[in-house]
Amino acid sequence: MAARVDAALGTAVESIAAVLVLAEICVLFAGVTARYVFHAPLVWSDELASILFLWLSMLGAVVALRRGEHMRMTALADKLSPSRRAMLDAFAIAASIAFLALVAWPAADYAHEESFIVTPALEISNAWRAAALPIGIVLMIVVASLRLVRVCSWPQVAAALGGVAVLVGGFWLAGPLLAPLGKLNLVIFFVGVVAVTVFAAVPIAFSFALATFGYLALTTRTPMLVMVGRLDEGMSHLILLAVPLFIFLGALIEMTGMARAMIQFLASLLGRVRGGLSYVLIGAMYLVSGISGSKVADMAAIAPVLFPEMKKRGAKPGDLVALLSATGAQTETIPPSIVLITIGSVTGISIAALFTGGLMPAVVLGVCLCAVVWWRYRHEDLSGVQRHSMGQIGKLLAVALPAVLLPFVIRAAVVEGVATATEVSTIGIAYSTVVGLVIYRQFDWKRLRPMLIETASLSGAIIFIVGCATAMAWGLTQSGFSQDLAKWMAAIPGGSLGFLAISIVAFIVLGSVLEGIPAIVLFGPLLFPIAKAAGVHEVHYAMVVIFAMGIGLFAPPFGVGYYGACAVSKVDPIEGIRHIGGYIVALLVGLVLVAAIPWFSIGFLKT
Template sequence: MHIDIAAAETTPGADLHGPPLTENLWLRRLDHVIGYIVEIPAALLVLAEIVVLLAGVVSRYVFHAPLVWSDELAGILFLWLAMLGAVVAFRRSEHMRMTAIVAMARPRIRAFLETIALVAGLIFVALMLHPAYEFATEEMFVQTPALELNNAWRAAALPVGLGLMLMIAILRLLETTDWRLTLAALALGIGAAVGLVALQPLLAGLGNLNLLLFFVLGVGVLVFSGVPIAFAFGLSTFAYVTLTTKSPSMVVVGRMDEGMSHLILLAVPLFVFLGLLIEMTGMAKAMVGFLASLLGHVRGGLHYVLVGAMYLVSGISGSKAADMAAVAPVLFPEMKARGAKEGDLVALLAATGAQTETIPPSIVLITIGSVTGVSITALFTGGMVPGLVLAVTLCALVWWRYRGEDLRHVARPSGRAIGKALVVAVPALALPFVIRFAVVEGIATATEVSTIGIVYAVLAGLLIYRQFDWRRLYPMLVMTAALSGAILLIIGAASGMAWALTQSGFSQTLAVAMKSLPGGALGFLFVSAAAFVILGSVLEGIPAIVLFGPLLFPIAKEVGVHEVHYAMVVILAMGVGLFAPPFGVGYYAACAISRIHPDAGMRPIIGYIVALLVGLLAIILVPWFSVGFL
């Protein structure tokens, strides 16, 4: 079964894909042409990154002749991949949004809010286009050290990507069927911009009160009205910098470029693609089949299998949507046949999404390492046990809920059947160990190791499982680019906002406030956990980490909290918020992937959220779970 993983992860509110569109043939043809112009290069860039990084690994480790230009070329291609991927996501309405409130509105108001979200995107890219062009022009005076290329070739990705998004936004507005909605949304957006410019003299004298105005009120209004999170961050930062500081607008583009260009973030698209590969090649199905043969005959057995399978698969893919799409279709039909209720199934699936946020190679771990400088290897090592602790608390609740399950009709597999399932699953079960061995032994970096996993998965699919659908390869590459572009644009916009907060002196004020909390290190951990549960629910995980990670990690170090321990606490707290209804977008992704209505899981998930919070409390109180194996 083919599942649009990117759409499921980023558009949780069901049918919220923009205002009603006309059937104008010429506009639709132009839209399809732009789609091909963007999607084909984006797919090729994903392939190119895999080839370049793999060539670097092979050349360095096998031939002992490092390619000095491989990282440089990968960095140039990466910015183009990020921007073209963001364009693909924009065209498909797949940028991450907070749509819980929009989904509850009446149809007319919902259509208006969808149009506002589109107009907000148009205003953002229009405002950023000229500064991006100036930034690319300035980069003409910089030459790359290894390839000796003009750096403008890399920086040009920013104005090109923004220009394409502007074209798509205009095209979407021309396609809308209700011009009154379009004109009203445009009038509101332009009126807000003109009003802020008119108020500039007043704003200049407000000092740090502008932080509340732009980054609390402004971001809050935009996010809750359904504007994509990246655009909400970008608009607020652009307005703050241009209206209340003397910094040029080009600074915002520079900070976005810096945030999106960390080479460690290249692991994001590669692990997303690896996650899609293990689902397509049948590797995930083999792992789940083996676990089911071991536990399927005990009370609540398939629920334990779901928890264990999400743990194993998360150790390969790094993408929660890919994890859920690989596991749910395999297990849910049999679980329903045994009498499990749909609501309990989707609730547990969402809870396991939160449970496995720290399992390497988690994209959130990679992001934390990128923005805070914490060792990726240390984060990968420290993330294993906290995931197990939460798995134990979830399984304890499963045992209680299913202690009376009637399994008289379920036959216990023979030892021969279990052995056969193990033989089939061994190549798949070996992949997490291959990935970890390659990092620990220095064969590849945390960024490069994904390419080894991709080659392994391709060979396993072709030679062992004989399940490799070549027709799905291109859609998977485009899906990888779109999801990665959506993630990286958020990281870029959040980096710009984090810089603005730091320049304002907010970070020093926050440091003083957090260090004066009662309870010392433990009080700091509890407050951080509560804050990230809320932030994870409203902003999703990655924006919250990028925005507040650089501010809070130095404070954690000052109050005596180990940086890896702190990372595990905030990631798991963020995961609870991300997968908890009514606002958590991860919960709606689980519903979309499992094809279960969100209302069904609202009550059952309460118990699982409590179990997760009990596990989080254990992680806070026992640092050894996070740092014991470092």
């Protein structure tokens, strides 16, 4: 019975979420077309896009929760026996349900309060937008409960729900004892509760949310309505609309064959060079990262195309996945990176400046990786490798040219003012659709709905983390933590270099545990002003922080991105660990160079 209800509800929510992704693309593309082509701006397009975006984010979070796709740290859970792992999974779901149940009423109250506000362009009640929060939360409670029943035994369900109820009740009863502890509560909730829940495999968003709710409810007099408001604020930055659109664009270029065409051309150029296909892998990740903004989409587009040929040439699967993981960290700053967009949204730094500043630092790290490739493959046997003639290379270039032009089309659209950083992805989507249909004649309509659903699910997981981390950052700021942190960071010896050094260490650790986006949302508003006060250019600091987090994210044993690369490549993680050390050292050398020489990050900015 539970399975049938879950399937019916899941199909309905997924269908609505897919339609919302398509609607966002159409609304934003219509806005670009009306403004640039017909010189008649649609004054309501951004407002409608904002309303649809909150609904997309919440329903996407529902889809992700139903599928078990919310980001979480499973390093500890994976080491447990199957029975204990199942018990931990039950606890993680129960903990998520606990937060959702606690915040459901404040969310409904918040939507009611928003009903008195009328939107300026559409002139409708803002409740049409805010209602996404309580409805999405209730749907998450339902799908999480159904998932708990489906994947766990009844004894595990009872134990998990009972254990979470005892913990929540215990904290509630301890409220009078916690309030007088002052800032020690920051350690209890934002270190203790977050650490325990994260390592217990509770999704990161819910770990943040539980800690924030507990801190505000038990140690302050802040109404929970305020927390819901901060959640809404974090999920409503219009610039974050670029996240689902670029995720969908990444899936689209893979489906239309554009990624394959680019990689085949690069392989023809470097096929006769020792380690040539490894250089192609580094270059292809650089190019594709500039299109999709999603590392999962990047690796999924490249690995199936390159790896079979690389294996034929004698490359070890472990070395392939190690290099793929390293390039994931190397290309974190390639625009339009989702992490760059997130930094811009939470710190106010110009997106255009971040996009410009991110290109050269990735080249520096790429050169360092190429040095390792040269050393490892300097004795490679090329006797069985086909040599492409200039004519063959020319034909492959002609085939790949429409795909190779896509990054430049996107870049030109932003620079020339045709579209904003949020809207430009719709131009890429339209371009890729036309190229796929007319030139490559490869457009699988059956894959369109699954792609839209995957986009909604991944977007919901990401945006919900941003919202919960925004609420958590607000709680930390209100506690005075930011001022204390500023004093401590300012006291670090060595000036700007000392500040950069401690930031590198801190963000490598944060990246391995929290992943890039939640770490940026949580600490970006706190640390970027300190960096500026220490004399570090904001764009330069952004590049250093992103690379540090990227190394943590893609380095085993804790880096979630590393295991994503292994999953895409279908390679055992143990094999990659044996080969990744040299690439991690190369990334660290590149990071030190980028940190020590600000010109790499800011040399091309307009002054």
